[in-house]
Amino acid sequence: MQPSVDPNPLAPAFLRAVSNLGFQVFDQQNGALQESEKGGASIVEVRIRNGRRLNSPEAFLYPVLHQSNVTLLTGAQVSKILFDGKTASGVEFEWLGSTHVAKVASEVILASGAIQTPKLLLLSGLGDRDHLEKFDIGVVNHLPGVGQNLQDHPIVGAGLWRSSGPVVPHNNAAEASLFAKSDETLDRPDLHIFNVEAPYLSERTFAYASENVWSISPGLVRPFSRGSIQLKSRNANDAPVINANMLIDERDLIALRKGMELTRSIGNDSAMKDFNMEEVLPGRRGSRELDDLIRDGVMSMHHATCTAKMGTDDMSVVDSSLRVHGVGNLRITDGSVMPTVTTGNTQAPIMMIAEKLGDIMGF
Ligand SMILES: Cc1cc2nc3c(=O)[nH]c(=O)nc-3n(C[C@H](O)[C@H](O)[C@H](O)COP(=O)(O)OP(=O)(O)OC[C@H]3O[C@@H](n4cnc5c(N)ncnc54)[C@H](O)[C@@H]3O)c2cc1C
Numbered sequence: 001m002q003p004s005v006d007p008n009p010l011a012p013a014f015l016r017a018v019s020n021l022g023f024q025v026f027d028q029q030n031g032a033l034q035e036s037e038k039g040g041a042s043i044v045e046v047r048i049r050n051g052r053r054l055n056s057p058e059a060f061l062y063p064v065l066h067q068s069n070v071t072l073l074t075g076a077q078v079s080k081i082l083f084d085g086k087t088a089s090g091v092e093f094e095w096l097g098s099t100h101v102a103k104v105a106s107e108v109i110l111a112s113g114a115i116q117t118p119k120l121l122l123l124s125g126l127g128d129r130d131h132l133e134k135f136d137i138g139v140v141n142h143l144p145g146v147g148q149n150l151q152d153h154p155i156v157g158a159g160l161w162r163s164s165g166p167v168v169p170h171n172n173a174a175e176a177s178l179f180a181k182s183d184e185t186l187d188r189p190d191l192h193i194f195n196v197e198a199p200y201l202s203e204r205t206f207a208y209a210s211e212n213v214w215s216i217s218p219g220l221v222r223p224f225s226r227g228s229i230q231l232k233s234r235n236a237n238d239a240p241v242i243n244a245n246m247l248i249d250e251r252d253l254i255a256l257r258k259g260m261e262l263t264r265s266i267g268n269d270s271a272m273k274d275f276n277m278e279e280v281l282p283g284r285r286g287s288r289e290l291d292d293l294i295r296d297g298v299m300s301m302h303h304a305t306c307t308a309k310m311g312t313d314d315m316s317v318v319d320s321s322l323r324v325h326g327v328g329n330l331r332i333t334d335g336s337v338m339p340t341v342t343t344g345n346t347q348a349p350i351m352m353i354a355e356k357l358g359d360i361m362g363f
Pocket residue numbers: 076077078079111112113114116117120301302303304333334335336345346347348350
């Protein structure tokens with residue numbers, strides 16, 4: 001990871017603005033900033049090696065593909081985990097138009113993400129008994145927490161300014177960000193506010209997109225709202241029902257109100273004057289109108305997690321070695337195992353969970 005090289009001029013202007021507002025600016029996004037009780041701002045970090053963005057397969061998978069104990073089947077879709085009694089024995093999957101079975105000599109490791117992992121567990125008989133019986137799925141183990149506790153970072157696409165000239169996105173288009181508190185009494189930041197060199201808007205606020213506009217978007221990174229993933233049917237090709245439940249907890253709306261106020265202060269700060277010919281959104285508006293705009297502008301930061309959480313209570317699904325409770329030979333390594341969504345973005349922590357599993361299993 002390294003800070004974006006050659007950022008758009010908007011990004012350093014954003015950092016000057018937050019500094020004017022009393023926030024500390026850090027050289028790097030990770031380390032001291034993440035430990036800081038008050039938060040702060042930085043140029044964001046990207047995964048680049050020798051001038052090229054690195055994705056996860058390039059970083060982790062391709063280097064081991066030559067090994068005789070690695071087989072990669074692209075386009076294969078697992079439809080169910082198979083069990084001998086309460087011990088996972090393999091998976092059933094669709095590949096090239098037909099159904100196949102892969103038996104395991106050791107363990108099944110599920111890594112299908114916070115939306116598909118609970119779906120697969122449910123299809124395989126691991127979940128709330130009543131929910132499974134509704135779809136005539138035999139219960140392997142009653143685990144009421146499967147699919148519950150869905151968490152995400154909501155982000156509001158409703159902070160928009162017009163520049164006098166074109167704003168050309170560089171690198172990843174969101175090159176500076178600020179961690180801040182919505183309430184001074186909090187022990188650490190709950191807002192993550194992004195400077196975006198493009199109109200970052202929801203379906204409902206997209207009508208405001210026009211020439212030469214750019215955004216500041218507040219995200220909530222310690223949300224109280226919880227959603228769920230449930231089956232729509234017992235057909236593995238059907239998408240699950242996703243109840244995002246964003247902002248269902250009033251405290252999240254209250255925090256994002258503060259986020260929008262801070263967003264306005266940054267965008268209208270003198271440090272941003274070269275890029276601020278006009279404030280398009282939110283503008284000055286009453287609290288009720290602001291709440292409506294937040295609800296219209298809210299989107300997922302694509303950080304769905306926590307639907308098969310680690311723990312020891314009745315609603316937890318895996319133990320501290322990532323083993324699924326109550327069954328043998330089955331572990332999970334993906335965002336679903338987080339008990340609470342991380343305050344920062346999710347990709348690096350999820351890679352760390354997989355690295356940890358590698359350690360646990362002695363790889
Ligand atoms: C548009 C977008 C932008 C993002 N930007 C960032 C960012 O800037 N920084 C950051 O930290 N995070 C970012 N994230 C979030 C991050 O990518 C995710 O949190 C992370 O990839 C989740 O990892 P995971 O292993 O839990 O699941 P995934 O990455 O979703 O991996 C699950 C894998 O399982 C496969 N799969 C699912 N079901 C089956 C099945 N039945 N059979 C076979 N295979 C299956 C899927 O195809 C997928 O490859 C972004 C996400 C999105 C969507």
